[in-house]
Structures are given as structure tokens and as C-alpha cells.
Amino acid sequence: MIAAEEWPPPFYLAPGPGGHGPPGRGARGRGWRGRARRRFGLCARPRGRSIARVTVLEAIQRSAEFLAKKGVDAPRLQAELLLAHLLQLPRMRLYLSFERVLAAGEVEALRGFITRRGRREPLQHIIGSVSFCGRELAVNRQALIPRPETELLAERGWMFLRQCAPVPPRPVTALDFGTGSGGVAIVLACQCPAAEITAVDISSAALALARENAARHGVAARLRLLPGDGFAALPPDAVFDLIISNPPYVPSGDIDRLQPEVRDYDPRAALDGGADGLDFGRRLAAEAARWLRPAGRLMVEFGDGQAERLRAIYAAQNWVVEEIVADYTQRPRILIARRAGV
Numbered sequence: 001m002i003a004a005e006e007w008p009p010p011f012y013l014a015p016g017p018g019g020h021g022p023p024g025r026g027a028r029g030r031g032w033r034g035r036a037r038r039r040f041g042l043c044a045r046p047r048g049r050s051i052a053r054v055t056v057l058e059a060i061q062r063s064a065e066f067l068a069k070k071g072v073d074a075p076r077l078q079a080e081l082l083l084a085h086l087l088q089l090p091r092m093r094l095y096l097s098f099e100r101v102l103a104a105g106e107v108e109a110l111r112g113f114i115t116r117r118g119r120r121e122p123l124q125h126i127i128g129s130v131s132f133c134g135r136e137l138a139v140n141r142q143a144l145i146p147r148p149e150t151e152l153l154a155e156r157g158w159m160f161l162r163q164c165a166p167v168p169p170r171p172v173t174a175l176d177f178g179t180g181s182g183g184v185a186i187v188l189a190c191q192c193p194a195a196e197i198t199a200v201d202i203s204s205a206a207l208a209l210a211r212e213n214a215a216r217h218g219v220a221a222r223l224r225l226l227p228g229d230g231f232a233a234l235p236p237d238a239v240f241d242l243i244i245s246n247p248p249y250v251p252s253g254d255i256d257r258l259q260p261e262v263r264d265y266d267p268r269a270a271l272d273g274g275a276d277g278l279d280f281g282r283r284l285a286a287e288a289a290r291w292l293r294p295a296g297r298l299m300v301e302f303g304d305g306q307a308e309r310l311r312a313i314y315a316a317q318n319w320v321v322e323e324i325v326a327d328y329t330q331r332p333r334i335l336i337a338r339r340a341g342v
């Protein structure tokens with residue numbers, strides 16, 4: 001047995017059948033231990049202390065206890081996901097491997113992961129990717145981690161594009177305003193192979209990530225990525241069937257109260273929606289019509305408690321709000337509008 005307080009800070013156990021790699025090379029930072037330490041940012045094992053045997057189940061339990069103490073949500077799930085990622089197994093396979101003894105390199109690597117998660121670094125940053133609409137996207141601190149509710153936005157977007165039937169025929173077009181890591185734009189391009197997608201973002205670093213993700217999913221040729229401040233990034237003749245956006249919508253004063261995973265790791269420019277969180281809602285309501293085809297749609301994600309104020313903002317700017325779509329938790333989340341009088 002190992003003591004809970006030993007996980008993940010110094011966690012050195014007696015040698016066991018898991019095998020601990022070639023002896024005698026870790027102390028000077030060479031060999032597999034040195035590589036593991038460099039990769040995961042671990043400190044060296046003190047002299048005279050040996051690494052001991054820990055099973056998959058013990059590792060999960062100790063990790064979950066540690067993460068719970070650090071205030072991490074769903075600590076057991078987080079521990080399992082990190083261990084499954086480390087062992088390159090589907091999470092459910094861990095349940096068939098509870099008695100498996102971890103190799104020392106695995107223990108050290110897991111310690112690194114759990115230490116980072118305990119500091120409230122998002123799981124997705126530790127793993128380096130997130131699944132969005134069933135597609136793996138690289139993520140890092142340069143862009144917001146795409147959220148499950150935004151999958152619904154993307155889905156409504158591709159459903160609309162698929163039923164567009166321009167006469168005479170031409171490629172349908174969409175603009176993703178504030179694309180971040182590119183998720184929405186990439187999914188639209190994947191789901192609508194005849195569509196031409198443009199995506200803008202004020203952050204060049206986020207666009208670099210979006211470019212990498214577009215290449216990973218084979219849609220780079222149909223995805224135009226433009227840096228700049230909203231519609232100012234577009235060429236003057238641009239026009240779209242769909243303008244879709246998950247803009248920053250957190251009221252500035254609320255950002256400091258967000259979970260550390262969001263507050264400290266998502267870029268502020270991806271969160272900050274101004275004093276009432278509606279700056280981008282107002283901007284899209286005022287500026288989007290100029291870039292939208294007459295039969296086009298505007299689809300915008302928004303935050304809790306913003307639905308009715310946004311509805312009024314759009315109505316005042318001559319939009320017909322067709323639908324307010326609720327997310328998976330039944331909270332109003334997406335506004336769908338068309339231009340009035342067309």
C-alpha cells in the first residue's frame with residue numbers, strides 16, 4: 001500500500017514485477033528516466049529511495065484522491081483519462097487492467113500529468129487535443145478549448161449549408177467569425193465538401209493552430225484563414241450564405257471568478273465580451289448583414305442569461321430572430337437570425 005499523501009509528490013516505491021528499466025542511468029539525467037523527467041518536467045529521485053510497485057487501480061485511486069483535494073471536477077474520471085492517454089488504451093480497458101503493475105517510467109509520467117492537473121491545467125492541454133464533433137483537434141494555450149455546446153452550433157451550421165441550393169449552382173460559403181483552433185470552420189468544411197469556408201481571428205497564434213488542424217483534417221485547400229479584427233479582415237467583395245460565430249461573451253468582471261482551468265489557460269481575448277458580455281453580439285448585429293446573402297443565416301453562440309437582451313439587440317438592427325436553440329443542458333445557447341424584409 002502507498003500513502004495518499006505520497007501521490008503525486010515524491011512517489012518512490014519498492015521495485016516490483018512491472019520492471020523499472022535499465023538500472024543506474026537515471027541519476028545523471030540520461031537513459032529512460034532522464035528522458036521521462038525532461039519530457040514531463042519531473043525532479044530527480046533522491047538517492048537511496050527506490051521506485052515501488054503500483055497497480056493501475058491504485059494509481060487511479062490515489063490520483064483521484066489527490067485531484068479531489070485540489071478541487072478538480074470529476075477527479076476519478078480525470079485520473080482515468082490521463083492514465084488511459086498515457087498507456088494509449090481506451091479508458092474502459094483500464095477496468096480490465098486493474099491489477100497491471102505500472103512500469104516506473106509510467107508512474108513518473110503519470111505523476112507529471114497528475115501534478116499538472118492538480119495545478120488546474122486543463123486535461124485537454126495535458127493531452128494536447130480535444131474531440132470536437134468526433135474530430136481530434138490540437139489545442140494549446142493560444143486558443144480556447146472548443147466546448148461541447150459549440151458542437152451544436154457547428155451542427156446547425158452544416159445542416160443549413162447542406163440544404164442551401166443556390167440557383168444557378170455555385171459553391172456555398174460560410175464565415176466563422178473568431179475561429180480559434182478552427183473547430184467550427186473545419187467541421188463545416190468536412191461535413192459540406194462543396195462548401196468554401198472563410199475563418200477570421202484577431203489572434204495569429206490561434207490561426208496557426210487552426211491551420212495545423214485544417215491540414216490534419218484535409219480541408220486546408222477549402223479553408224481561408226484571415227487574421228484581423230472581425231469583418232475588417234475580409235476582402236470587400238466577400239459574401240456568405242452563413243455567418244457563424246462563437247464570440248467572446250463573458251462579462252469582463254466575471255472572468256476572475258471563472259474556474260482556474262478557464263481563467264488561467266484560455267486566452268483572455270477568447271473570453272472577454274466587454275462590460276455586459278454582449279459587445280460581440282452588438283457588433284455582429286450591426287455589421288453582419290453587409291456580408292450575408294439575402295437568404296443567408298447568422299448563427300451566434302451566447303452565454304447564460306443573455307438570450308432576451310440579444311433578441312432585442314438583433315430585432316433593433318432589423319434581424320428576424322428565427323430560433324433560440326437550447327444546449328444539451330437545456331440552457332438557451334444559440335441565436336439563429338435572418339435579415340428582415342428579404
Ligand SMILES: C[S@@+](CC[C@H](N)C(=O)[O-])C[C@H]1O[C@@H](n2cnc3c(N)ncnc32)[C@H](O)[C@@H]1O
Pocket residue numbers: 143144145146147150177178179180181182183184200201202203206228229230231246247248249269270271
Ligand atoms: C470564444 S472563442 C471561440 C473560438 C472557437 N470558435 C471555438 O468555438 O472554439 C472566441 C474567438 O474570437 C477571437 N476574437 C476575439 N476578438 C476578435 C476580433 N475582434 N476579431 C476576430 N476574432 C476575435 C478570439 O481570439 C477567439 O479565438
